[in-house]
Amino acid sequence: MRERWKALTSRMARAGRAVAGLWASRQAKPEGAPGSGGGKLTGLAAVGNPMKSVGGKLFIIFFASILFFVLTVGLASYNISKSIIQNKVGDASEQTIVQAGEKMDLMYAVYEDLSLQILLDESLMTLLRESAAATKGTYDFLQISQKIVEKLNIYSYSNKTIRAIHVMSPSGEVIASSGGTSGTANVKDKPWFGKMLEENGRVVWLESSASGYTEDSSRGTAVFGLGRALKNGLSNEVQGALLMEINLDSIAQELERVQMGDGGETMIVTPELKTIYSQHAEAIGQDSDLGIAKEQLSSEAGRLLNDRQDKQLVYYQSAKNGWYLVGAMKVEELVKDARLIYIMTWVFAIVAAVLAVVIGFFVARMIGRPLGQLRTLMKQGEEGDLRVRMSVTRQDEIGQLGLSFNEMMEKITALVQQTNHSAQEVLLTAAELSDASKQTKTAAQEIAAATEQIAGGATSLAVEAERGNELTGHISVQMKEVVRSNVEMGTAAAEVQKSSEQGIDYMSGLISKTNATETMTRSMVEKVDKLKESTRSIRKILDMLNNITKQTNILSLNATIEAARAGAAGKGFMVVADEIRKLADQSRQSIEVVGSITETIQREIDETVEVLSEAYPIFQEQIDSVKETDLIFKQVQSQMSGFIGRLSEVTESISQLESSQVVLTDAMSNVSAVAEESSATSQEVASLSSEQLNISSGLVRLSEKLEELSTSLKETLSKFQV
Structure with missing residues (x-):
């Protein structure tokens, strides 16, 4: 925007100088002013640079003022409209994301409640204790595992979005999984398994996985998970761990009605900006491309622009798992309706530039020519000829200026005559003033x-x-x-x-x-x-x-x-x-x-x-x-x-x-106030005394200089012709 404004201003200035030069060449006066004795000094042609003339300056002022105000109003309107549209859409999108995030919290709460129900299932806890006591691979162990699977199937079938529920021993071995018998996988080396045991029964939400979290559950579809340690209600000891794999499609179903406009998208990321869910499957589990730092997501909900300033981001942090639901919208799409104001601004700027050229030319022509004549007469008066006068035929300010010039020359003539008489008296008075100043x-x-x-x-x-x-x-x-x-x-x-x-x-x-x-x-x-x-x-x-x-x-x-x-x-x-x-x-x-x-x-x-x-x-x-x-x-x-x-x-x-x-x-x-006031008064008196001393010294110098000036004035006045 600034580059376009500078380029347009440069082009308009060059055009203004060209028009001002043409105008100045046409306004050159071929003859001397009346009363000048037939001198050949021309008007604005004697100036040399047209941009130093009053006409050229008036033209530039009209041209720049009209163009500046048109562009300022237009571009300001465009920026204000753009900001208002962006804020309004941002507010609406933020409310949409907040409502969608609260809806997602309800879904997360369903899974947490289901995991708590499993944790409080006393019969399942009894089976876990029996499986821990039984030898793995025996008939009794297989029967216990089958009963655990039947229990897990009941919970799994109660919610169609749950792909599998796994029960694991404290050592990381998978005891049973819904939809099948006991597994053979071991997850003790998985970071999320250790975190579940450390949380001591609290819910742990797992980041998305492209296929699954255990070898027995890998089926090629993306899931996210929930886990918690299973504790004995009497001894408060960890008896195992629960892992619930949830289809990532459940999030897509909840967010399918959340629209972020053309080119926009919705996603769920962790506080470390790892992608939990995205409309682009290849981005799941990767670092998000939001273009922001994780410290910028500092509140529960809000909106901001990315580092490239080309995307408007609105976000909501889940109260259940701390994940962020983020909506990304292209700024260009948000403000495309304000583009018409930008185009019309430049159209009116071009029209205003043409109009400014025409108006500036005529204004400069009406004012510049009589001012050039007046300048020639004043140049002759500067050389000592006080007899020059300007012929006046106009009744406007320029005519009044000519009359004032004639009256001024009359008064200057009378003043020079009177000054000749006063110079003698000033010369005598200066000597007396010098003596008094020294005292x-x-x-x-x-x-x-x-x-x-x-x-x-x-x-x-x-x-x-x-x-x-x-x-x-x-x-x-x-x-x-x-x-x-x-x-x-x-x-x-x-x-x-x-x-x-x-x-x-x-x-x-x-x-x-x-x-x-x-x-x-x-x-x-x-x-x-x-x-x-x-x-x-x-x-x-x-x-x-x-x-x-x-x-x-x-x-x-x-x-x-x-x-x-x-x-x-x-x-x-x-x-x-x-x-x-x-x-x-x-x-x-x-x-x-x-x-x-x-x-x-x-x-x-x-x-x-x-x-x-x-x-x-x-x-x-x-x-x-x-x-x-x-x-x-x-x-x-x-x-x-x-x-x-x-x-x-x-x-x-x-x-x-x-x-x-x-x-x-x-x-x-x-x-303190009295002391400061006293100090200020004393300093002021000292300052006045110093000033008086300086004035006295200056007065002595002035009296001496006055004497010199009186002599010089007398010699100078002798040059004027009256």
Whole structure:
């Protein structure tokens, strides 16, 4: 824009100089002015450079003024329109992005809630504990993995945008995935896996992946992920990790109605400007090409221009994962409607330039010619001929200027005549004035010396008073800081007292809950003892069933023997006896399995009784600690009440001290003001005295010079012809 303006101005200036030169050559006067004695001095032709003439300057002024105001108004209108359109579109786009970002937050919240639901699924947590206890590759492990897969399938099928849900062990091995059985991949070396374990159960959002996050889930489609550590609700230990792979198309579906105009786009980037989602698939996972630094995205929402100033960016930061939803629009597309104003500005500028040339030419012609004549006459008057006069035929300002010139020449003639008479009298007076000036100079020197001494003393007094005023000002500021700090201490003490009261209330509730926990633990011990007795009864029943099985085997053997003795008639009975024997064997095997399970249950019950017995004294110690803590809170509350009373007394004393400090500060300010005023007055008197001395010295010089000028004036006036 500046280059175009400079080029146009240069071309217009060259055209103006050419027209001014042509005008000046046509205005050259071939004859001398009336009363000049027929001299040949021409008007503007004698100037040499046409641009130094009044006509040329008027032409340039008209030309430049009209063109400047047309271009200024037009370009200003274009820039203002461009700025308004850009701001309005930017505001609307920002609101669109904010609404779309809030909609995306709702979608993110759905996935977070689903992951929390999985985390709180007690049956799934039980299966994870069982899988950790089972040996990998065994039948029991496979059955547990299959149950986990079935659980994950239920959650996965509840939301069609979820591609897969993986459950991994703390060591990084994939235990199970929705849509399949247990995997073989290991993700312990993945940075995101370590981050999930470090976050201790909080949600971790993963950047986009072109195919997937595990070897078993790579299917060639882009996804983004959500993960969190799975913790045991009782022991608070990490039992594994959950990874949810979400199709990136879900974001595209949410943003398909967000339009950023022709050439615009929407994308999602991390705070480090890594691309999570883009309409261009090849950009996913790469550094974004927004053309800005990550520090420029410093607020939750806003808009800015990129480094090349060719794109308007509007953004919104998600409250869920901190990702930025960014809309990019080309500035050229935003302001294309204002382009017509820019074109019309240059059209009107060209028309205005032509009009300025015509108007400037005629104005310069009407003013330049009579001024050239007047200049010739004044040149002759400059050489000493006071008899020249200008013939006037116009009634405008130029005519009035000619009349004024004639009257001026008349008065100058009379003045020269009168000056000849006055020069003699001035010459006599100058001698008397020189003597008086020398006496005045001597008196002024003595006054100046005395006033300089007074000014020095007043300045020292003002400096000391100013220093005292600064000290009292510092003391006042420090007193205010002490008052403010004391008030803050009082506020903090009140808050501590309030916190102590809340702590007492919380400790009372904690004591009640701890007593209830003790009662429940005691009841649990009793119930476990009863369960232990029940398992012993089951063991006795199993022994009895085992004996029955043995007797059944003996009976089936006897029946087989008797059937063999009966020969062909006992074959049917032999088959029945054989089936009874098989049934007895199966019963024996089942009883052995049940016995093994019962022994395992009894062993675990014994371990549970042992753990509860060890925990019961700990509960007793916890109750004693809680009661001691309650007594400490009550002592803190009592001591804080006394501390608040002491702070109130200190605050009152400091307030009285502050009032006294204000009075002292006002007094020092008054002293400083009086001292400064006295110093300023003394300096002013000293300055006036010095000035008077300088004037006296100058007066002596002037009187001497006046005498010289009087003599010179007399000689000069003799040159004029009147």
